Amino acid sequence: MKVLAIMGSPRKGESYKIMQLIQERLQQKEDVVFDSVLLRDYNLGQCTGCHLCIFKEGHKCPLNNDRELIEMKMKEADGIILISPLYSQHVTALMKNFIDQLSYLWHRPRYFGKKAMVVATGGAMFKVTLNFMEETVKRWGYHVTNKIGIPHLDALNDSFKEKTLAKLNQEVDAFYTSIKNGKQPVPNFGDVMWFEMWKGNSIAMKKAHPADYEYWNQMGWIDGSYYYPTHISLWKKLLLRLIGSMGSSYMKKMYKDY
Ligand SMILES: Cc1cc2nc3c(=O)[nH]c(=O)nc-3n(C[C@H](O)[C@H](O)[C@H](O)COP(=O)(O)O)c2cc1C
Known part of the structure; x- marks a missing residue:
């Protein structure tokens, strides 16, 4: 089973640490091959608004950047994990720029049969950002099975930290199981x-x-x-x-x- 994490922080900080914890948990299962994309290390440029991806196809994008490389990894993966810190109560610009460059998938979705988990890090109040990431990857075709907001781990008191880490493991395990069973959701x-x-x-x-x-x-x-x-x-x-x-x-x- 292949899992791809796409991480939207401009640094190797708290979100990176959470990504590593998720990776460790998943790699305790024998059949997981974990890969990651730190968006800061990829050349995405900025969408110029030409609409070629929407009106023609994604590969018509004139930016000639790493978007297709990331999409190849998405195609190969059975599940993806989107991870972003909260910036002004939303995803980072890095993550939003990546999401914008896949806007054509709203018109022509293609990742049915694959699972997704979304993760936000920050102080508190994760709901809006998690819902945004959930809605986005759902429109690309993914079945979003899990979402979680993780407050600053190092600043948490012991009991809250323990609860948070237990919850994270629980969500990761459920995500893994959903990939394993491969069931498609019944649409509402x-x-x-x-x-x-x-x-x-x-x-x-x-x-x-x-x-x-x-x-x-x-x-x-x-x-x-x-x-x-x-x-x-x-x-x-x-x-x-x-x-x-x-x-x-x-x-x-x-x-x-x-
Ligand atoms: C520019 C900026 C804006 C931020 N805005 C918020 C915010 O709106 N809400 C929040 O809870 N945390 C906010 N934070 C804190 C980060 O979300 C938090 O420190 C996060 O865990 C950082 O992740 P990272 O270490 O992976 O970059 C902000 C941090 C920065 C640098």
């Missing part, structure tokens, strides 16, 4: 609505921006009910069709090419 109504919305979008924008439609068609999603085989009841399908047609008539009122 919102997930299926999301699928229908992006499908509708790729059909409506077929002429103006064909990349999405071509990808969705090639994946068999244009005639499908979800990204992967799952049961969706008839009443849900009917309700979704109704919501979908309301959504597209709303968009048509706003946009010329829709």
Whole structure:
């Protein structure tokens, strides 16, 4: 089993230490091959907003940077762990820059069947940042099974530190087990609505921006009910069709090419 950690701190500090603890825990399991990407060591440059990745494909990005190298590692890994310190109650600029460069995955997600864990380090109040990272990797296709915020370990009193480390181990073990069992999550109504919305979008924008439609068609999603085989009841399908047609008539009122 391959696990890739992607770490967004500009230094080898607290997040790096947490990454090492996660690595040690995972490597106690015999079948784990652990790899890591410290974003500070990769050349990503800055997105110039050309939209080529979104309107064409990721590899059309003119930056000629290390993004594809990191994506190759993501493709090889069965699970990823995103780790970022809180900066102004959000991910670091390094992590956000990386996430922005994968924005095209919202249009054309591809990491289904893979698992993810998200980790934030900082003082306290991790929820917004963890939710952001969770939502992001979920939109890339990952099943996010675990998330945890870790306050400054060295400043914690003994009992809180012990509890925090125990919780971290628990989350890492659960993440490992979820990769091992390989089960796909059963989508809720919102997930299926999301699928229908992006499908509708790729059909409506077929002429103006064909990349999405071509990808969705090639994946068999244009005639499908979800990204992967799952049961969706008839009443849900009917309700979704109704919501979908309301959504597209709303968009048509706003946009010329829709
Ligand atoms: C520029 C900057 C902004 C920060 N903003 C926050 C913040 O909003 N909330 C918080 O809890 N900690 C904040 N911190 C503290 C870091 O999140 C915390 O020290 C983190 O564990 C550092 O991780 P690192 O050692 O891996 O870089 C900030 C630190 C820096 C340098």
